Amino acid sequence: MDVVTLTVPLAAMLGLGTAFGVVLVVVGLTGRDNGPADSDTESWLSRFASGRGPVDRRRVAVCVAVGVLVAVLTRWPVAAVLCAIGAWVLPAVIGPDRDHARRVARIEAIATWTEALRDNLSGAAGLEQAITTSAIESPEPIRDxxxxxxxxxxRSWRLTAAxxxxxxxxxxxxxxxxxxGLLMAARGSAGQLGEVLGELAASARAKVASRQRIAASRKSNRTSARVIVGxxxxxxxxxTLAxxxxxxxFDTATGQLVLLAAGGCFGFAFFWLAKLMRDRDSARVLQNVAGDPHREAVVRS
Incomplete structure (x- = not known):
């Protein structure tokens, strides 16, 4: 038995172990919530981890299984790593754009709630009562x-804090x-709040229509990505089979380097495609305004 026959399975196992280690690092970074860190000492790695939601462990298991299967069939460590990464990343690029649908539904719900709040202002004793009444039949995406x-x-929070x-x-x-607009009204600058809310609701619905047109134009990019991957x-x-x-x-070390370079080119292309298809929201005007609830929630006497 020559050296190549021995080293290829060993290299495949080492590559698979590396892929599994990377998955564990990702799980460790995204599956923990240690609270807010000091902005002066917060590292770029902490900021990266804090921007990610909880990890779908079933999805991680699928990616590891794909890596194991490819390693067994091909005995190529690079292919095992690339396929495990692809199983994690590609569904977001070639699959249905669920994030877009969620965002659109949320904006539509905000528009509906704004219109309901505008209508409640005419029959309510004040802004707080109108908000409380609007919660009874608020749209599902923002009901919580x-x-x-x-x-x-x-519970007697100040209106501005709430x-x-x-x-x-x-x-x-x-x-x-x-x-x-509600904060300005709460501070005594109500003016014609009903008209302002109506205009904001109309603006939100126009934004939904714009997003729908953009999503339709991106379907061709997603279809092209599906064809390339397939x-x-x-x-x-x-x-591999025939x-x-x-x-x-590709069984040699040089072949694995060539495969890594080809996989890197594909990875960069799909990363750029995902970036082009990503929704870009305008900057928030009330970024980081929640404050400390223990200081903001003041009980009225």
Whole structure:
């Protein structure tokens, strides 16, 4: 048995171990919540981790399983790592754009709630009562946030503090504009608040229509990505099963480096494509306004 026969399975196992280690690092970074860190000492790695949501452990298991399967079939460590990473990243690029649908539904809900709040102002004793009434039939995508806003008001939070916490929970530029108008009204600058809310609701619905047009124009990019991935995987699977000898050069260390370079080119192309398809929201006007709830929640005497 020659040296190459021994080293290829060993290299495949080492590559698989490396991929599994990377997955564990990602899980460790994204699965913990140690509270806010000092902005002066916070590292770029901490900021990266804090911007990610909780890890789907089932998805991690699928990626590891894909890496193991590819390592067993090909005995190529680079292919195992690339396929494990691809199983994690590609669904967001070639799959349905669920994030876009969630954002659009949220903006539509904000517009609907704003219109309901405008209508409630005419029959309510004040802004706080109008907000509390609007929570009864608030739209589903923002129902939890509106309910918490009404609960805070019922627990004698100051209106400005409750609205700031509400804006921080929604974390949406459209919601920030609505909350900014409500904050001005709460500070005695109500003016024609009903008309302002109506205009903000109309602006939100126009934003939804714009997002829908943009999503329609991006469908061709997503279709192209699906075709490229499908053809590449089909060709690789066919050559692996039908003509293994054609891929023999990849069994060497040089072949693995070439495969790594090719995978890097594909990875950069898909990263750029994902960046082009990503929604770009306007900057929030009420960024980091929630404050400390223990200081903001003041009980009225």
């Amino acid at each position: 946030e509106v309910t918490r806003l009404a609960t805070r008001l019922q 609205l700031r916490a509400f804006a921080a929970e929604l974390a949406d530029p459209t919601a920030d504009l609505v909350v900014a 053809v590449t995987l089909a060709m690789a699977a066919f050559l 003509n293994r000898g054609y891929l023999a050069p």
